[in-house]
Amino acid sequence: MIQHHPEPYLLAAYAGGSLPRGAALIVACHLEACVLCRQESGLWNCAGGALLEDVAPAPMSAGALAQMLARLDEDEPQRPAPPSFLSRFGIPEALAAQKIGRRRFVTPSIWFAPVEAPGEVKRGAARTYLVYAKADTVLAEHSHRGREFTHVISGAFSDGTGTYRAGDFALTDDTVHHAPGVTQDGECLCLISAEAPMRLKSFPARLVQAVTGSQY
Amino acid sequence: MSAILIGTGEFSGAVWRRTWHPRVRTGSSPDATPRKARILSDWSSCLRAIAQKRDREAFVLLFGHFAPRLKGFFLRGGAGNGLAEDLAQETMLMVWRKAAMFDPERAQASTWIFTIARNLRIDAKRRERDPNLLAEFFEGVAEPTPSDQLVSAERCEALHRAIRELPPDQAEAIRLAFFEDRPHSEIATALGLPLGTVKSRVRLAMTRLRALVEERQ
Numbered sequence: 001m002i003q004h005h006p007e008p009y010l011l012a013a014y015a016g017g018s019l020p021r022g023a024a025l026i027v028a029c030h031l032e033a034c035v036l037c038r039q040e041s042g043l044w045n046c047a048g049g050a051l052l053e054d055v056a057p058a059p060m061s062a063g064a065l066a067q068m069l070a071r072l073d074e075d076e077p078q079r080p081a082p083p084s085f086l087s088r089f090g091i092p093e094a095l096a097a098q099k100i101g102r103r104r105f106v107t108p109s110i111w112f113a114p115v116e117a118p119g120e121v122k123r124g125a126a127r128t129y130l131v132y133a134k135a136d137t138v139l140a141e142h143s144h145r146g147r148e149f150t151h152v153i154s155g156a157f158s159d160g161t162g163t164y165r166a167g168d169f170a171l172t173d174d175t176v177h178h179a180p181g182v183t184q185d186g187e188c189l190c191l192i193s194a195e196a197p198m199r200l201k202s203f204p205a206r207l208v209q210a211v212t213g214s215q216y
Numbered sequence: 217m218s219a220i221l222i223g224t225g226e227f228s229g230a231v232w233r234r235t236w237h238p239r240v241r242t243g244s245s246p247d248a249t250p251r252k253a254r255i256l257s258d259w260s261s262c263l264r265a266i267a268q269k270r271d272r273e274a275f276v277l278l279f280g281h282f283a284p285r286l287k288g289f290f291l292r293g294g295a296g297n298g299l300a301e302d303l304a305q306e307t308m309l310m311v312w313r314k315a316a317m318f319d320p321e322r323a324q325a326s327t328w329i330f331t332i333a334r335n336l337r338i339d340a341k342r343r344e345r346d347p348n349l350l351a352e353f354f355e356g357v358a359e360p361t362p363s364d365q366l367v368s369a370e371r372c373e374a375l376h377r378a379i380r381e382l383p384p385d386q387a388e389a390i391r392l393a394f395f396e397d398r399p400h401s402e403i404a405t406a407l408g409l410p411l412g413t414v415k416s417r418v419r420l421a422m423t424r425l426r427a428l429v430e431e432r433q
Binding site for chain 2 (some may be wrong): 013017018044045046054055059061071072076144153
């Protein structure tokens with residue numbers, strides 16, 4: 001049973017295409033898991049259809065149709081196959097359509113994998129990634145400079161604000177300092193999108209961050 | 217024919233129903249349903265024809281109706297003229313490629329096309345921030361996902377009518393909710409209204425829409 005949902009204004013912003021790409025991906029994953037939010041978002045999509053019908057049409061340029069018709073026979077880009085390390089998890093369709101990079105272990109029981117084009121991963125930019133942790137692991141205590149969106153794909157984690165299980169949505173902002181821990185009963189795989197890199201609180205954790213070059 | 221349709225930007229559904237889809241006109245009781253509803257269901261027929269027969273004529277009709285509206289939508293969302301036109305083209309290309317995913321029983325053509333446009337808008341904002349991403353701009357993300365098609369076409373039509381009947385301030389709140397991802401701060405500032413007012417207007421509008429849709433079922 002899904003306990004944590006995106007707030008209504010996020011569903012509206014998602015429907016309108018106003019969310020940042022990573023956050024939109026997280027919401028899309030939640031929608032696949034949550035029938036309640038899917039119904040709400042369906043209403044917003046309909047509102048979008050009405051908006052599209054009623055918006056003031058802007059004339060296309062003279063050659064637009066000819067240009068368009070010439071492109072219809074172009075080859076369709078192929079969707080990349082998800083990496084093999086994800087094959088034992090059932091991953092959402094919306095995530096399967098993304099480019100997923102190589103995983104990097106930061107400790108023997110925690111790994112990260114970027115979910116974006118290689119050129120996009122650069123210091124200070126928004127980032128989206130998968131994080132996996134084995135049972136009974138606690139992540140270094142940290143806070144966030146901006147908002148951080150999370151979708152739990154598999155397993156569960158807990159922090160001061162609650163327990164999040166498969167399908168749950170979590171949103172933290174710069175007021176939250178937390179050290180999320182994976183529950184004892186199993187591993188946890190999450191999709192996370194942060195507006196800015198996390199800030200690690202303790203010195204050893206910062207050292208690990210420096211040594212591994214991890215920007216998460 | 218296509219040049220005329222595109223040139224006018226907006227064309228009457230009746231024009232092409234005569235030439236392309238006579239079944240609608242000569243059907244048992246074509247006047248029993250409102251004109252708008254007939255036109256919308258015809259867009260579904262266009263999508264089906266594209267999916268089943270790669271029908272270019274149907275595509276030209278869809279393009280004539282939707283491309284200028286899509287461009288209008290992207291302009292409204294803050295894109296410049298050139299980008300809005302490119303995005304309208306990309307949306308229509310995706311419509312051509314993915315038409316088989318459209319299920320007329322479960323979604324309205326305009327809503328389905330809107331969800332593709334919305335996904336492209338999300339990716340366009342990413343490109344704005346980082347122009348180096350041009351090469352991989354349109355890959356993957358705009359694919360319609362199963363989660364985008366849940367409200368039936370019938371219910372959706374009721375909702376469209378309901379939206380047109382909303383009081384102006386609620387209709388505007390709905391539009392703003394679409395184009396801003398933080399009603400908590402920016403919308404309130406933009407409108408010079410207290411935060412709570414903005415949030416309650418969106419909530420009110422949604423409650424009203426839901427009620428109106430249920431009433432009509």
